[in-house]
Amino acid sequence: MRPLKDVWSELSKPLPAGLGAGNVGPAVTPKEVYELSYILHRSEFTHLAEGRANAVFRIKEPKDPAIPMGFFRGTLLRVPKATPDVTPCDYETLQDFQEKFVDVHVGRQHIVPQILVRISHLVATALNAKRESALREKGVKGDQSIIQAGYAMLVEDMGPSPDYLALEFKPKWLAQSPMAPKGATRCRTCAREALRLDKLRRKGAKISTPVCPLGLLHENRAVVMSTIDRLAPKWSERDRERLADALRDSGVLERLRDLQEEGDPGDALFTRPSDARFGLSMTLRDCSCFVRMPIRDDSPVIIKLADVDKKNWQEKQSYWQNSHNDLVDDGWYRGEENPPVETACVLRLDYCLEKGLEIPPEFRARLRHC
16 A cells, blocks of 8 residues: 555646546555555544534554554545434545546646545444544534444645644635625625624624635735735744745636636526536635645645535525525625624725725735835
8 A cells, every 4th residue: 555645645746738537537546445444444533623514533543564654644534424314425426526527627736635435334433432522522412413334535634733834714705706786895705704793793792804815816915915914813924925925826716716707607506506617616615725834944835725525506506596695685795784894805995995095904004015
């Protein structure tokens, strides 16, 4: 079995020029999948995190002279959760979607690599025990989801390490919604955040100003840096500058924006929600961006996308359409709520700069020196 770090290195290279979706082969051989599943069967696990549909674990390989120490270093195990009345994720479909659609259109070098494996009933039982213990320590009660034997994924670990700082954020909608109303003073992301924050505020919760993703692609470097300041407030000025340079040089966010616009140029949400390119645009509006910032200045910054799962448009269609209608009909794009919710949207910033008005405070420190 090849070291997994070699597998991740290979899968982080661009696909050969001219290689279409129909010619993309599996990341590992069936023999390697069997070997990985066997090693997992004898390994130990630590619950790391989980979302609505998946749980993630760290892996410690068994003490076996045939298995190199640190075999799973830099690797995590991602498993689907089965919940009553909810269809679990079909990992075979998700893997096929990433390999033959996302990797091809976005660029394999921009995606966190993953490989499909199988876990036994014994492994599933061990994972459930670790998860139950972790949730109990966090005070989580009433969770009825479980992990079952079957397909799982090994994924490259994009978290922090002694040699790297780490950052995770969601780029969301990197261009305005094509169905936003005229005169909108908020982008789609900020409109949605204003609605969400208003609901929290009405419940008495403390709220903070969200980060507008449009700032990451702004032509003004000061706006880009103001956005990064808020994404990585604990990082040094030097590392934030390195991140801005790396994002620009990689072109990954520009590629996301272009694919979002190409797949949803008008009213596709209502007229062709089953279209594959529209589905890709919605996937890329909900993906996560992981950054690994090396401590050494002479090492490259690593930027990759994850959570690029295929969307079930039949289940999501009504939710997407109702969300759009709520944002338009209730004035969230135009900031018509009372009292107002501060979002510091870049669309509002650009309007203030154009009209010579006072700019949002989140951008003043950087723009003052322009």
